Amino acid sequence: MVKLRLKRYGRKQQNTYRIIAIDAQSRREGRALQEVGFYNLRKDQTQLDISAITQFIKKGAQPTETVYSIFQKAGIFEQIKANP
Template structure:
């Protein structure tokens, strides 16, 4: 299964994250299938590749909770007519 999740990047106390599509069995720093965005929690900046994210979600990729919350801010999940609440267990 492919998941959209955060991949840690940067140095100590200056962390940023990349939003990547990765196999669910891989470790956090493992090889990503595709990089689809970035998130900087210090400056609250988010950059997303919306067409790539929509394509991955339509193919069945599942976002993690944190990525889902980040994408809700820019209403990515509302653009894809898929009900993720029934697929994701809390």
């Protein structure tokens, strides 16, 4: 099963995250199938590859709770419903 989850980068107290597609049984810093976005918690910046995300979700990938909330803020699920 493929999961869409956060992969932590950055120094101490300066976290940044990459949103990646990865096998569910891999560890957090494991080898990713594909990087589909970027999230900076401190500056509240988000950069998403919407086409890659929609492809993974249509194939059955499950986002984690945090990634799901990021996608909701960006309106990803409305775009998936609009383009069947």
